[in-house]
Amino acid sequence: xxxxxxxxxxxxxxxxxxxxxxxxxxxxxxxxxxxxxxxxxxxxxxxxxxxxxxxxxxxxxxxxxxxxxxxxxxxxxxxxxxxxxxxxxxxxxxxxxxxxxxxxxxxxxxxxxxxxxxxxxxxxxxxxxxxxxxxxxxxxxxxxxxxxxxxxxxxxxxxxxxxxxxxxxxxxxxxxxxxxxxxxxxxxxxxxxxxxxxxxxxxxxxxxxxxxxxxxxxxxxxxxxxxxxxxxxxxxxxxxxxxxxxxxxxxxxxxxxxxxxxxxxxxxxxxxxxxxxxxxxxxxxxxxxxxxxxxxxxxxxxxxxxxxxxxxxxxxxxxxxxxxxxxxxxxxxxxxxxxxxxxxxxxxxxxxxxxxxxxxxxxxxxxxxxxxxxxxxxxxxxxxxxxxxxxxxxxxxxxxxxxxxxxxxxxxxxxxxxxxxxxxxxxxxxxxxxxxxxxxxxxxxxxxxxxxxxxxxxxxxxxxxxxxxxxxxxxxxxxxxxxxxxxxxxxxxxxxxxxxxxxxxxxxxxxxxxxxxxxxxxxxxxxxxxxxxxxxxxxxxxxxxxxxxxxxxxxxxxxxxxxxxxxxxxxxxxxxxxxxxxxxxxxxxxxxxxxxxxxxxxxxxxxxxxxxxxxxxxxxxxxxxxxxxxxxxxxxxxxxxxxxxxxxxxxxxx
Amino acid sequence: xxxxxxxxxxxxxxxxxxxxxxxxxxxxxxxxxxxxxxxxxxxxxxxxxxxxxxxxxxxxxxxxxxxxxxxxxxxxxxxxxxxxxxxxxxxxxxxxxxxxxxxxxxxxxxxxxxxxxxxxxxxxxxxxxxxxxxxxxxxxxxxxxxxxxxxxxxxxxxxxxxxxxxxxxxxxxxxxxxxxxxxxxxxx
Numbered sequence: 001x002x003x004x005x006x007x008x009x010x011x012x013x014x015x016x017x018x019x020x021x022x023x024x025x026x027x028x029x030x031x032x033x034x035x036x037x038x039x040x041x042x043x044x045x046x047x048x049x050x051x052x053x054x055x056x057x058x059x060x061x062x063x064x065x066x067x068x069x070x071x072x073x074x075x076x077x078x079x080x081x082x083x084x085x086x087x088x089x090x091x092x093x094x095x096x097x098x099x100x101x102x103x104x105x106x107x108x109x110x111x112x113x114x115x116x117x118x119x120x121x122x123x124x125x126x127x128x129x130x131x132x133x134x135x136x137x138x139x140x141x142x143x144x145x146x147x148x149x150x151x152x153x154x155x156x157x158x159x160x161x162x163x164x165x166x167x168x169x170x171x172x173x174x175x176x177x178x179x180x181x182x183x184x185x186x187x188x189x190x191x192x193x194x195x196x197x198x199x200x201x202x203x204x205x206x207x208x209x210x211x212x213x214x215x216x217x218x219x220x221x222x223x224x225x226x227x228x229x230x231x232x233x234x235x236x237x238x239x240x241x242x243x244x245x246x247x248x249x250x251x252x253x254x255x256x257x258x259x260x261x262x263x264x265x266x267x268x269x270x271x272x273x274x275x276x277x278x279x280x281x282x283x284x285x286x287x288x289x290x291x292x293x294x295x296x297x298x299x300x301x302x303x304x305x306x307x308x309x310x311x312x313x314x315x316x317x318x319x320x321x322x323x324x325x326x327x328x329x330x331x332x333x334x335x336x337x338x339x340x341x342x343x344x345x346x347x348x349x350x351x352x353x354x355x356x357x358x359x360x361x362x363x364x365x366x367x368x369x370x371x372x373x374x375x376x377x378x379x380x381x382x383x384x385x386x387x388x389x390x391x392x393x394x395x396x397x398x399x400x401x402x403x404x405x406x407x408x409x410x411x412x413x414x415x416x417x418x419x420x421x422x423x424x425x426x427x428x429x430x431x432x433x434x435x436x437x438x439x440x441x442x443x444x445x446x447x448x449x450x451x452x453x454x455x456x457x458x459x460x461x462x463x464x465x466x467x468x469x470x471x472x473x474x475x476x477x478x479x480x481x482x483x484x485x486x487x488x489x490x491x492x493x494x495x496x497x498x499x500x501x502x503x504x505x506x507x508x509x510x511x512x513x514x515x516x517x518x519x520x521x522x523x524x525x526x527x528x529x530x531x532x533x534x535x536x537x538x539x540x541x542x543x544x545x546x547x548x549x550x551x552x553x554x555x556x557x558x559x560x561x562x563x564x565x566x567x568x569x570x571x572x573x574x575x576x577x578x579x580x581x582x583x584x585x586x587x588x589x590x591x592x593x594x595x596x597x598x599x600x601x602x603x604x605x606x607x608x609x610x611x612x613x614x615x616x617x618x619x620x621x622x623x624x625x626x627x628x629x630x631x632x633x634x635x636x637x638x639x640x641x642x643x644x645x646x647x648x649x650x651x652x653x654x
Numbered sequence: 655x656x657x658x659x660x661x662x663x664x665x666x667x668x669x670x671x672x673x674x675x676x677x678x679x680x681x682x683x684x685x686x687x688x689x690x691x692x693x694x695x696x697x698x699x700x701x702x703x704x705x706x707x708x709x710x711x712x713x714x715x716x717x718x719x720x721x722x723x724x725x726x727x728x729x730x731x732x733x734x735x736x737x738x739x740x741x742x743x744x745x746x747x748x749x750x751x752x753x754x755x756x757x758x759x760x761x762x763x764x765x766x767x768x769x770x771x772x773x774x775x776x777x778x779x780x781x782x783x784x785x786x787x788x789x790x791x792x793x794x795x796x797x798x799x800x801x802x803x804x805x806x807x808x809x810x811x812x813x814x815x816x817x818x819x820x821x822x823x824x825x826x827x828x829x830x831x832x833x834x835x836x837x838x839x840x841x842x
Contacts, residue, residue, distance in 0.1 A: 025782035026807035031731055032779050033818060036839045038726030045707045374713035421711060469821040514696060529703040
């Protein structure tokens with residue numbers, strides 16, 4: 001597509017009527033075909049834009065709410081004391097000291113019936129091979145070995161500096177991989193094409209190993225195993241997703257709880273610690289800087305190298321960049337934090353890990369979250385809500401200061417798996433193929449030789465042996481993208497309706513395409529080509545205007561809620577993800593039900609921290625939420641209760 | 655590929671599209687007398703949107719390789735030669751391989767307002783296939799198709815040819831039944 005190699009066939013001098021007719025027919029068909037392909041390419045591109053815009057908007061929500069979630073996680077003490085030990089940081093310190101590899105062996109027994117791989121420490125290449133083999137066959141590693149592996153990994157990581165220095169003189173080429181996001185097939189394919197890590201085959205994995213994909217756990221295990229075997233030849237940089245708060249939303253927490261029912265909390269707690277010890281950056285031959293997100297105009301490598309990286313970065317305040325809705329939540333959490341740090345109502349002592357200073361926090365947030373842009377300057381990263389956008393001048397200045405030649409970063413989806421920007425100075429490498437949907441993109445990795453000239457290797461994992469036609473592939477990507485977008489639209493139904501009304505003073509229900517596009521963008525702020533998307537989202541009336549209500553049309557609501565009222569559907573669409581996270585935090589035993597006890601614990605916690613006095617008895621409140629009167633609150637009941645409160649709150653506000 | 659909302663029969667969709675086109679056309683004509691600026695602004699917005707979909711770095715430039723896709727996705731039917739000509743015009747000053755929005759906008763707005771690259775009606779497409787189908791049997795063999803598409807007119811690249819074959823051919827007979835295939839091209 002889009003190649004410009006064709007020229008007009010000029011053979012009219014020898015052509016008889018038949019061949020002239022054939023040429024004209026051929027041109028016409030070629031023309032039509034190219035138009036069809038252009039439209040297809042347009043659809044592919046806007047689908048990817050939809051995915052990316054929604055992804056970033058979502059990340060922004062998550063960052064804004066991270067304070068609140070952290071607060072809940074830290075203080076939500078479950079009623080049973082067994083899991084208590086592994087969710088409260090202060091107690092875990094003790095656990096940490098006391099437990100070692102031997103301890104896990106004594107405490108957790110592996111039954112004879114377990115047929116997965118068995119590990120012993122120190123790990124060997126045979127163990128790593130056994131793990132690869134097991135994961136290819138969809139086996140799980142037993143929780144005991146996982147805990148032992150994590151424990152050993154933490155010990156090794158703790159000894160590493162924040163910034164790792166490598167040299168190409170020891171190994172001829174160094175391979176750099178970007179985001180994997182739980183796509184095990186991509187990691188296996190990289191190893192298949194490029195060989196396993198070894199003394200001769202050095203790897204740098206540049207963060208975002210987990211979340212989104214189904215096999216984050218397996219990826220972590222394989223990477224950590226090779227790290228233990230070859231600590232000098234496999235290097236890991238932290239990504240923004242190596243963060244327990246982000247894991248709550250993007251699936252890794254869920255994956256661990258599902259795969260490890262008994263020891264999930266223990267594993268999660270240890271992971272939180274391991275993640276905080278991941279190095280922040282790698283520098284090759286003092287010339288190539290590798291880190292996950294990017295840089296800012298204040299990025300100070302010496303400072304980054306010196307700070308204490310294991311401090312709990314995520315718990316920090318995030319600058320509010322968008323809506324006041326989040327401000328409210330932030331203030332609530334912020335207030336609670338102040339109370340908790342004063343120690344007055346601290347349920348679990350004051351042994352919380354030290355919080356980073358604002359400067360430390362900004363330095364780390366910038367390198368984990370930033371994206372390059374081609375405009376000069378350094379501006380806040382509006383789409384993501386964290387980090388910044390940095391221009392070629394910012395890159396040039398950093399290179400000058402530290403005498404660098406190349407910046408390799410990941411963090412951003414790229415259809416081809418990599419992208420070169422800032423005049424060749426910045427490379428984005430993204431290793432998760434089919435990231436948004438089957439066929440949405442290729443993955444890639446970089447081979448860096450001693451001359452430090454990067455070579456790119458692209459690949460795409462395909463589950464199907466038959467190559468799907470471009471039409472089918474684009475169709476799949478497009479329909480998924482549009483489904484996400486329609487959900488987003490329904491989640492903002494009332495705001496959109498009033499935005500439409502502003503352009504429609506007479507209340508005809510119809511507005512011009514131009515006004516419709518403006519209204520959509522003003523509410524959703526996704527920076528999407530609304531005029532082009534119009535035909536997929538809303539109907540035109542005979543006078544050429546958009547029928548406003550038609551864009552709320554055919555959303556299939558997957559919730560098992562009976563008789564969904566429109567307002568409820570909107571609330572659910574918008575807050576479902578947040579509420580699910582909160583529900584899961586309260587539901588410590590992951591039973592899918594919140595017991596009365598779990599609920600009252602949480603309630604007491606909230607009321608005492610927020611200084612609310614609630615006159616009616618708690619039992620009455622719980623009973624009112626428990627519609628089917630089975631003594632438990634399930635997720636639907638929880639959503640319904642939230643909706644009622646939300647509606648009342650809105651009334652109070654207005 | 656029809657979405658839930660788009661499952662109108664192709665003919666009706668085709669007609670609807672033509673109506674939209676002609677609506678645009680009449681607007682463009684009327685505006686010369688009245689709200690010319692409005693119409694130009696509207697067309698410009700359409701162009702900017704299409705342009706931005708292909709502007710990956712968000713820096714108001716696109717690769718010249720994507721110009722064909724952008725122009726065509728705006729509903730124009732330029733030939734490759736015409737795209738060449740267009741590129742020669744916009745790239746004259748700085749042959750960087752990238753084209754800036756401003757430059758592109760001024761050229762393409764004129765193209766759309768003048769309706770330079772007229773849409774080709776669908777029935778003409780059917781005639782074109784019939785012209786290649788010498789024996790009037792309703793299909794074209796793979797060999798014939800490759801011969802015509804890569805040897806005549808504005809020849810397909812290898813990639814284009816491969817892509818077309820992968821969707822156009824009936825895998826069992828290795829032939830292209832063009833009446834069915836036209837539906838595919840048009841629904842897209």
